Amino acid sequence: MTSRILIALLWLAAAGLATAEEIELNPNHPESYTVVKGDTLWDISGRFLAHPWQWPQIWHENPQIANPHWIYPGDVLTLTYVNGKPRLTVGRPSEVRLSPQIRINPEDQAVPTIPVNAIQQFLSKPKVVEAGEMEASPYIVAFPDDRIVAGAGDRAYIRGLPNSKAVGLMVYRTGPALKDGETGEVLGYEALYVAAADYLRPGDPATVALTQSQREVLIGDRLLPIEEEKVTMHYVPHPPKTEVHGHIIGMVDGVTQIGQYQIVVIDRGLADGIDEGTVLDVNQSGCTRAVMGDSNCMIRDRVSSKPDEKVSLPEEKAGSLLIFKPYQRISYGLVMEATRPLHVLDSAQTP
Secondary structure (H helix, E strand, C coil), X not given: CCHHHHHHHHHHHHHHHCCCCCCCECCCCCCEEECCCCCCHHHHHHHHECCHHHHHHHHCCCCCCCCCCCCCCCCEEEEEEXXXXXXXEEECCCCCCCCCCCCCCCHHHCCCCCCHHHHHHHHCCCEEECCCCCCCCCEEEECHXXXXXXXXXXXXXXXXXXXXXXXXXXXXXXXXXXXXXXXXXXXXXXXXXXEEEEEEECCCCEEEEEEEECCCEECCCEEEECCCCCCCCCCCCECCCCXXXXXXXXXXXXXXXXXXXXXXXXXXXXXXXXXXXXXXXXXXXXXXXXXXXXXXXXXXXXXXXXXXXXXXXXXXXXXXXXXXXXXXXXXXXXXXXXXXXXXXXXXXXXX
């Protein structure tokens, strides 16, 4: 099966998983739009739809578009109606209401689903590890000249590194525990990227060269092999396979308030029906929070006959996120929309 057919089938499957709610158009949608360099499919869809993640539902109906990912700067998208339902067609600027055609261009020239620079550097470095996994990994036992810290350009001595011809290694440090937002159960640990290293000499200890560093390298830091991961910017947006009620449990880069295009960690993963491209709504309690992450937001009823009674206000949608790197029990997602600052313990739910 060719990659084009496979991806087209994924789009059709994603459309079938979408909820049955009526497609809601953006009240200010244009009749047509010319794609420009720097656009993303999410942003383009937001011009036409109130919920950008639903775009497979209006694009898959067009038999001339085998895969909406192959849309390029200069293409003209036109909103039409078929049997009363909205549909987007694509054509070149010179085409006037003609049947659109697929262009045979390299996929990496196509408009991406999400901003490339938002996650590209992230994909190859942060990792999630299970309890005990880091402790079983090779570790730095010393540096030359009895130093206690090192950086790029220095050597390091490693215990537990198998004799092999491996060249590329990464140095990590055990980060904070990632806990279920409701039960407090530890789901894993974030492995903080410290540095890259090249294998020099075998032995016990073995010797590596530190080639670049993001943090100071310390004795006790662990080494893991570089994993070749396929990086894609063409995600198929879809709701989760099952009903999901999770939480934001962490953020990348140490920010306290989370906004658009920032990366978050949620306490749901592959085991919960989440995979690449899953879209979730982020909800907040309907009142001002006194403490970041306080999801038990209540107010005092001062009107009823019971003035001391407390009432919990309903949650309100505050944003949406797209999962780009799922693990078994947690996932990393990119915030695609945020109408207000998001926080740890905000809920992440099926749209």
